[in-house]
Structure formats: C-alpha cells, structure tokens
Amino acid sequence: MGRPPEPHGAPAPAGTAAAGGTTAAPGPVPGLVDGTAWPRWTLVAVAVATGVLAVSCLLCALCCCRRRRRRRKPGDQEAVGLGSARSSTTAHLPEVDGGESGPGGAPQWGRLQLSLEYDSGSQEVRVGLKQAVDLRARGPGGTADPYARVSLSPPAGRAHETKVHHGTLCPLFDETCCFPVPPQELPRTTLRVQVLDFRRFSPHEPLGELRLPLGAAGLPHVLELWHQLGPPGATEAEPAGELCVSLRYVPSAGRLTVVVLEARGLSPGLAEPYVKLQLARGRRKWKSRKTSARRGTAAPYFNEAFTFLVPVSQIQSVDLVLAVWARGPRLRAEPVGKVALGARASGQPLQHWADMLAHARRPIAQWHRLRPPGEVDEALALRPRLRLPLPGP
Template sequence: MARSPGPRHVPAVPGTTTLSGLTPDSVIRMSWPHWTLVAVAVAVGTLLTLCLLCATWCCCHHRHSKKPRTQEVVDLGSARGTTSTHLVQPDVDDLDSASGSFPPWGRLLLSLEYDSGSEEIRVGLMQAVDLRAPAPGGLANPYARISVSTQAGHSHETKVHRGTLSPHFEETCCFQVPKTELPQAALCVQVLDFKRFSSHTLLGELHLPLAAVDLQHVLELWHELGPPGMAQTEQTIGELCFSVRYVPGSGRLTVGVLEARGLDSEQAESYVKVQLLLHQRKWQKRKTAGRKGTAPYFNEAFTFHVPVSHMQSVHLALAVWTRGPQLRAGPVGKVLLGPRASGQPLQHWADMLAHPRRPITQWHRLRPAREVNQDLALWPRLRLPLPHF
C-alpha cells in the first residue's frame, strides 16, 4: 500500500524568520479591523499637527529675537554731510507760514480818509476777526474804542456786539487833526470785552502812526492787533455807576445814582447832577447830596415824567461835580444817554427800552463835559433882552 507524501520542508532563507503556519502572502491577505485604521490615522494627524506647531513657534521666536529697526544704532559719523538742518528742525518762521493761521490777537479792517480842507480824518472800523477769547473756548462781548494821540480826552466807542469773536462794527468817526500834527499823530484802536458790573477786559490794541499811512487816498486795509499794553493807555477821569428804568404805561423814567470811583481828590466833596434834555434843550434836573472820597457812594434815585411820544427826543446827562476847599465847584466828567449817544451809553439806553419796568445798571467812563456838550450840540437858552435906560 502506497504512503501519501507528507508536507514538504522549505529551507529557511538566511536573515528571515519563518513562523509556523504564517507566510507573507497570508499577512497581506489578512483583513485589518476598523479601529486599527482609525487609530493609525489619528496618530498620523497628531504627528503632523505637532510638527506644524513646532515650525510656527520656531519662526516667531526667530522674528522676535531680531532687534527692531527703530532701535538700531545709527552711525552719525557716516551720515555727516549728507543731511541738512532744515530737514530735521524747521525754523519758527517756517512753522508760522506753514500753519496759515491768523495772528493770536486778531485782525482789524480799517478805512482811513483825510480831508485837507477841513483838516479832519475819517476813521471807518469795518470788522474784526479771530479775536482772542478771555477764557479758553469761550466767547466775548467786544466793542472798540478809537482815539487819536493828539486829541486828548476825545474818543469814540462802538456798539457792543454780544457773544462773538468776529464782530462787524460798520461804524465811522471823525477827528480834527491839523496838518502840522499829522507827523506826530497816531491812531489807537482798543478792542475790549464788555462786562456790565466789572472792569472790561482788553482783548487787543492797534497803534498806527499816521505818518506811515498814505492819506492821499481812501485806504481800506487789514491790520494786526497787538497784545494789551502796546499802545498808550488813555487816562481816565473816573467812572460812574447808575441804573435807569422806564415804565411806558405811566411814563416814569427813574434814574438811580449808585456810586463813583477813580476820582482825583479824596478831600473834595463830590455830587452828581442829573439833567433831562428835550430837543437838545435843558428840561429838568436833579442833584444828589455831596460825598467825600475818591469812590463816593450816593445811592439816590430820581423820577422824571416822560411821555412815550417824547422818548425819541429825550437825552439823559449825568455829570460828576467836585467842590474843593475854595468852595468852587467844577465838572469832573459827564455821561450822555439817548438817541445821539454812542458806544456803551447808547447800548445802555437801548437795553432800558428793550426791557421796560426793569432797572438796568451799568458802569460808565466819564468823558470831559465840553466834549459831551459838543456831541449833543446843545442849544442856548432863550434869554429875554434887557431894557435899555
């Protein structure tokens, strides 16, 4: 009986391991579980992510380790002769011209005209722009005071403009200046901030010598304002504080004389004359009691009966008089309110009419009595002829 052949013995190849019953072909043909494939994919993805993070961290660390360009040391010796000073730090004049801003104190638009026949100079104040506010970010109540250096005591005040730094004045005034005084004369314009119960703040000044201006033609030019104190300050002869109130229904005009300040003599006795004028003629008058000192306090009120129909023809004049040791009284200064007034007195009169039945109080600068009388052009009193014997 024949014997079946047994399994053949395959010799082992050197360098390889042969397992009993397991061949390479069978390993390839083996089916792997799904969880093994997922685990391999997760491991490969984690490895790639870690490699990417390491590369990113190395790049960032290398970038921050470099010295910034702004902190690099510059060799000034090598740059010598290749740069200019004006490229590093411009001059102050260049900054002013480049900024294009107006002067810090503002500007004035003036017109000047001289009449050689009447020897009169006509000054037209048109407007002001970019005035400096008394407080940062605030506004002012500007008005202008115009005078000529050769005409002591004579000045013109414009109307007060409320809440602005670029007022439009549009006012004209005249001064008598002889031809012989023109080379020495100078025009002074002061712009002030109006305050009803305190001293007015000076916003800027203009001091313009007339010898440097061509007065043969009508000139209208812009002028820069200077800081306060450049021009010569006008000497004041005192100030007077009083209130006015008008009641249209009863026609009562009440004048309250409060106090004065800045008077010359402390030993002299001062009093105030209140005069009402109608059609440029003296109509009614009152007088306070005398007080001594440079700042006398009166606190007296006077009432006048003025119908509404007369208010356009009525003027109110208050004059401060002093009586010295020789018992001779003389006028110190005068204030005029009414339609023919100008500046602050005109504004005070307009405020009284705009707020009936309410007292309006304000300080006023005293002006020479002769100057006020010339502005008012008082008519002389009618005098009866004396009989001839």
C-alpha cells in the first residue's frame, strides 16, 4: 500500500531541508548579524571597546569617591589639632630680650676658661685664654664668629685680640698674652676680657664680658679657672677712629695692591687727614706711599690704590703699616693712629692678612681700629732706615 500524498502547500516539518539544501540559523542575533553589511569581527571589536570603556568609567568613579573620603579625614584632624598646636606654641615662646636662664632665673652669657700668672722677675701678668662655651648667638643664623679682646685697666689703651673662630659658639682660643705691670700697681689693676662677634663691614657685636680684679686673684700661683661671663658692657670707642682697607695679592706677579677706601670716627678737630702707607722688611722701613689729603671731614673717603712689588719668598716677612695723619691744634701734621698688618700682627689685622693669602688674586676689604702710634711702633720694633751721610762741601 502506498503512502498517501501530502497536500499541496503544506509546510515542511521543522529541521528539514528546504529547497536549495541550506539550513536557517536559529535565534534573532544571527539574523541581525546576517542583515548588516559590516563584517562580524568589527562588531566584536566595538562590543569589547564599549565594555572596557564602561569598566574604566566605573573604576574612575570609585577612585574619586575614595579620594574625597581621604581628603575629608585629614581636614577634620587638622581642624581638631589646630587649637592644641596654637596653645602649645604660645606656651613655649622664648623671651625676646633675655638670654638663656640659669637655675636662679638669671640670663646666662656663657663661660670662659683662662689662666693667670704673675712673673715677679719680668713684672708681667700672663693671661692664657683657653676656651669659651655656651655663648649666646646675637645674629639671626644661630651662630657667631667670636674672638676675645684682653686688656688691663689702668693703664688703658694696650689690648690683645685673639684669632677669629668662624661659625661656633664654643671657640677654642688657646692663646697667651703678657702685660707689664709693676708690683705696686697690681692691686689696683683689673683684667677685662671682651668676647665679640666679628663683623667685616659693621661694628662688632659684643657677646659677653669678664672683669676680674687682679688684687684679689692671688697671682703668686698659677690659676686656671672657669669664670662666668657677664652682660656685655659698652664697647669703648677708640678716639683714633677706624680705617677701611682692601688687600689683594697676585703670587705669580709678586704684586701687592693696597686700596685705602675710607676712614670714620676721626676727631672733628683734625684738619686735612690723609693716610701714609709704609712697607717694612726685616724690621726696617722699605717703601712708603701716601694718599691725598681731605679737607673739612671726620669721615674722609679716599679710594686710592697703591701697588708694591713683593716676591712670594718675602710676603711672609713684610709688615704693612697704615697711619692716619692730620694737622692738629699745633698746626702741624701728626699721626692720629696706626694699624699694622702682616705675619707678625695679631687679632683682626693678622686675620685679614691670612684671608688675603688664602684667596689669591681676590680683593679682601675690612675695617680696622686705629691704635696709638707708639703702641704699634713698640710692637713692631721698627728700626729707622739707614741713611748715608751727605758729602760735605
């Protein structure tokens, strides 16, 4: 028996092949893909990029939220601790006009170690400056360039200055100086030690001072003790004034250039001041120059340069003496004050000379206090220049 024929136009069963032998893909997405003109890999790339962009935006939003939370927490903490910080800072503010206080509340100016001895044979007082500690810094940098000035009163005028120690509040001096004092004058003599902060172009700042009567010190024996420094007293003004000088040395050419810049603090009664320069070698006057005179001023401005030929082999054996001369009440030129620079000098003049040699070919300017002429001549022990006798008629 045969199978009855299917009616015409009846749909084919699902899963059977249509005319042409092709099979249709199931679902709407394949139909949509087949209906577009773009290739399939382009659509896949766009989908992946869209997904990456969405994830990145989500991560950025999360990071911003976390940063806002972190910023809010430190701000709250700073606002809370601000009042306590202000109160603690106000409670620990140092006093402006007072120094460091000791146990009793008195300001401390530092301590000085020195030795004293009186030699009855030579009738001299030997002062050995050892060191100073706990000095007060007067400048804004919290440090100082201290040096010490030692003198006896009476007699006043002669003083010894130590080397400058840069950038310290505990200088180690280790220097000895001698002062002639007769035995009968010893009970009335007072030792004065001033510790000052060195300033090259301005007045030196006092850091502390010690006054010690020698009559009560018991000098027959060598004493080495620590002494408390007191407040700095008024620096005694030198009646002779000050002189500003610039030094420059060129070793290759053996050329020493001295520039006399200006003077200040001279007596108003002096007329026509000028500066005389003398270069001594072997304790004998060697070369001499002088500036032009300035009229009607106690602070003359010179700015005159002088050049001396000094070989390197002799630069350590020469002495440069600068003297301010002027006409006084007796209407004749007399030396007002002197300053000696060189390897045999001491204090600030020696430091200036050392700075000149350490910085060759570079001008070094500095102010110097004028000393009494007799004191400088005695310290250098200069002998007069040998002069040949003039032939007779």
